[in-house]
Amino acid sequence: MQRGKTDKVDAQRIAQYAYRFRDQIRLWEPPREVIQKLAFLSTTRQRLNQAARAAQLQSVSCTCR
Structure with a gap:
C-alpha cells in the first residue's frame, strides 16, 4: 500500500498504470444506438412496474379501511 496523495504522485501512478497496461489499450467507442434504445426501454419498463406496484398497494x- 502506498501512502501520500498529491497531484504529482497521482500523475506518476496513472502514467505507470497506463504504461503497464499499454498492450490492452483500445479506443473508447460510444454504445451503439440499439443498445442505448434497449437501456432506455428497460429503464422505462422498471419505472412503470414500480408505479404499477405502488398504485396496486x-x-x-x-379498500381495507
Whole structure:
C-alpha cells in the first residue's frame, strides 16, 4: 500500500498504470444506438412496474379501511 496523495504522485501512478497496461489499450467507442434504445426501454419498463406496484398497494390499503 502506498501512502501520500498529491497531484504529482497521482500523475506518476496513472502514467505507470497506463504504461503497464499499454498492450490492452483500445479506443473508447460510444454504445451503439440499439443498445442505448434497449437501456432506455428497460429503464422505462422498471419505472412503470414500480408505479404499477405502488398504485396496486395503495388501492389495497384504501379498500381495507
